[in-house]
Amino acid sequence: MSDRAEKLELIRHVVHMEPHIILDSAKCSNCQQKPCLYVCPAGCFTEKDGETEFQYAGCLECGTCRVMCAKEALKWDYPLGGYGVSIRMG
Amino acid sequence: MSETFDVIVVGAGLAGASAALTAAKAGLSVLVIERGEYIGAKNITGGMILTRVLQDIVPNYWEDAPLERPIQHQRIMMTSGERALEIDIGNSTFLNPPYNGFSVLRKEFDQWLAGKAREAGALIVTGTVVDDFLYEGDRVVGVKTRRTEGNIRAKVVILADGVNSLLARKAGLRKKYGHHDIGLGIKELLALPAKVINERFGLTGNAGACYAAIGDFARGIPGGGFIYTNKESVSIGMVVQPQALAEQRVTADEVLERFKARPEVARLIEGGKLLEYSGHLIPEGGYTAMPKLFRDGLLVAGDAAGFVVNTGIVLQGMNLALASGRCAGETAVLACQKGDPSTAVLSRYTTLLEQGIALSEMKAHKKAPEFMRSPRLFDQYPDLLNNVMEQMVTVGSDPRQSLMRMAKKELGNVKLMDVVRDALMGVRAL
Ligand SMILES: Cc1cc2nc3c(=O)[nH]c(=O)nc-3n(C[C@H](O)[C@H](O)[C@H](O)COP(=O)(O)OP(=O)(O)OC[C@H]3O[C@@H](n4cnc5c(N)ncnc54)[C@H](O)[C@@H]3O)c2cc1C
Ligand code: SF4
Ligand code: SF4
Numbered sequence: 001m002s003d004r005a006e007k008l009e010l011i012r013h014v015v016h017m018e019p020h021i022i023l024d025s026a027k028c029s030n031c032q033q034k035p036c037l038y039v040c041p042a043g044c045f046t047e048k049d050g051e052t053e054f055q056y057a058g059c060l061e062c063g064t065c066r067v068m069c070a071k072e073a074l075k076w077d078y079p080l081g082g083y084g085v086s087i088r089m090g
Numbered sequence: 091m092s093e094t095f096d097v098i099v100v101g102a103g104l105a106g107a108s109a110a111l112t113a114a115k116a117g118l119s120v121l122v123i124e125r126g127e128y129i130g131a132k133n134i135t136g137g138m139i140l141t142r143v144l145q146d147i148v149p150n151y152w153e154d155a156p157l158e159r160p161i162q163h164q165r166i167m168m169t170s171g172e173r174a175l176e177i178d179i180g181n182s183t184f185l186n187p188p189y190n191g192f193s194v195l196r197k198e199f200d201q202w203l204a205g206k207a208r209e210a211g212a213l214i215v216t217g218t219v220v221d222d223f224l225y226e227g228d229r230v231v232g233v234k235t236r237r238t239e240g241n242i243r244a245k246v247v248i249l250a251d252g253v254n255s256l257l258a259r260k261a262g263l264r265k266k267y268g269h270h271d272i273g274l275g276i277k278e279l280l281a282l283p284a285k286v287i288n289e290r291f292g293l294t295g296n297a298g299a300c301y302a303a304i305g306d307f308a309r310g311i312p313g314g315g316f317i318y319t320n321k322e323s324v325s326i327g328m329v330v331q332p333q334a335l336a337e338q339r340v341t342a343d344e345v346l347e348r349f350k351a352r353p354e355v356a357r358l359i360e361g362g363k364l365l366e367y368s369g370h371l372i373p374e375g376g377y378t379a380m381p382k383l384f385r386d387g388l389l390v391a392g393d394a395a396g397f398v399v400n401t402g403i404v405l406q407g408m409n410l411a412l413a414s415g416r417c418a419g420e421t422a423v424l425a426c427q428k429g430d431p432s433t434a435v436l437s438r439y440t441t442l443l444e445q446g447i448a449l450s451e452m453k454a455h456k457k458a459p460e461f462m463r464s465p466r467l468f469d470q471y472p473d474l475l476n477n478v479m480e481q482m483v484t485v486g487s488d489p490r491q492s493l494m495r496m497a498k499k500e501l502g503n504v505k506l507m508d509v510v511r512d513a514l515m516g517v518r519a520l
């Protein structure tokens with residue numbers, strides 16, 4: 001069994017200073033199921049003391065959170081051209 | 091760039107490259123805009139590309155395309171507890187031109203196809219996001235990019251921006267995805283020497299195999315595992331329903347690890363060194379979930395338009411991206427010849443799609459998404475088939491029963507009406 005952290009380390013990212021996804025965490029407080037914690041393949045969403053936290057740096061730009069977020073708490077966009085995840089083999 | 095192009099294509103994936111190649115070959119001026127750092131930077135697949143359409147677009151493609159292995163064996167695996175049932179659909183004619191399908195890795199493959207479009211005269215820029223359209227009245231007359239002076243005009247714009255087409259929504263062509271309209275695909279690429287791959291998968295030379303797997307490793311989450319052999323690596327992954335992940339509180343990665351831990355799978359990939367991990371959505375809603383395909387000055391192709399058929403055994407996305415991209419390119423050519431990119435002319439797109447495989451495949455498999463959502467397909471049927479097969483191969487002290495009686499007894503565990511319904515739906519869907 002391999003660890004997800006190890007897998008994520010192999011991904012090439014060109015991280016831009018400006019986040020391409022912005023979480024309005026106020027909306028998360030009354031979100032029951034918190035699908036984002038399970039559907040994100042890069043583990044960008046975590047829960048700490050009942051609060052949902054998000055970091056965009058490891059994002060794979062798959063868009064799953066965009067479709068599945070229960071409260072429309074995400075402003076979802078692509079990173080600036082040339083930035084973000086760069087698949088090496090595909 | 092103050093120039094006006096005949097055609098602007100958004101996205102240099104397979105749909106975009108195919109559209110650009112078609113339009114450029116007909117002599118149009120074509121600009122392709124891709125947001126990735128390079129072509130292929132955002133694109134992944136399972137995957138096997140069925141190559142009939144590719145052969146039409148690039149005759150004798152196998153002579154120079156970066157292909158991995160021609161797929162000779164398509165295997166279905168159904169797991170249930172300690173047991174696994176495998177079916178092998180092998181065909182040695184698939185090893186000869188024009189072949190049936192090849193395993194591919196997208197970066198190289200996409201760059202090759204885009205190269206063909208470039209040779210035909212298309213201009214391709216990377217590292218540029220298209221954010222919106224330019225309109226004249228109701229008509230799309232170009233795109234807005236995120237660069238300074240980033241507005242570029244064209245007679246026809248072809249959207250080939252993939253599953254998360256933000257632009258199809260902006261243009262009012264598509265509604266929000268429902269939770270069941272998407273599948274989450276995750277994939278690992280594992281390095282293994284060709285010799286080891288051949289031994290373990292029972293292959294010779296450069297022949298390839300793939301697996302589509304369903305069963306209890308998925309914990310009842312609708313979806314399945316896949317394995318494809320490449321030259322010196324193996325692509326392994328899962329396609330799962332995100333809604334079920336959320337409900338059952340597991341991640342796709344955990345489900346994939348369970349698949350990898352199945353002894354039948356573990357022996358195939360043992361010692362494989364992880365080269366890449368990736369994730370991507372698949373528009374799995376089928377025909378009824380497709381957006382509007384055009385409006386004045388604008389056409390949509392590939393994943394952006396929902397051109398994917400998933401029957402659980404074969405996933406058709408890349409070939410439909412190529413097919414729809416080509417139809418979009420041809421429609422753009424027609425519109426430019428007539429000097430009229432209005433819906434009256436662009437509606438020709440639907441006709442071309444219907445005459446080719448893109449829309450006819452979508453229509454033929456209209457019921458597949460519903461069938462694929464049946465939890466019975468992923469849970470009870472693998473159990474049932476394994477039970478029947480197990481009884482066929484075990485001889486105990488009990489008197490023997492006929493196969494039919496065994497099957498009937500096993501069916502007792504599943505509601506008969508459900509089986510009938512699924513069987514009917516399955517036959518119609520697949
Ligand atoms: C895990 C997995 C397994 C699969 N297995 C198979 C398989 O075995 N066989 C098969 O046939 N299909 C398979 N598919 C489906 C197949 O990969 C897709 O259907 C196919 O890639 C769609 O091609 P496309 O050109 O429409 O979109 P994409 O390949 O997604 O290309 C879209 C392009 O547009 C660019 N873009 C997006 N937005 C913008 C913008 N605003 N501005 C500029 N550029 C933009 C992107 O960077 C990208 O390059 C699989 C998919 C996945 C995820
Ligand atoms: S699903 Fe959306 S609203 Fe709910 S916790 Fe996650 S980000 Fe917040
Ligand atoms: S786009 Fe995909 S990888 Fe990025 S945060 Fe959302 S779910 Fe995670």
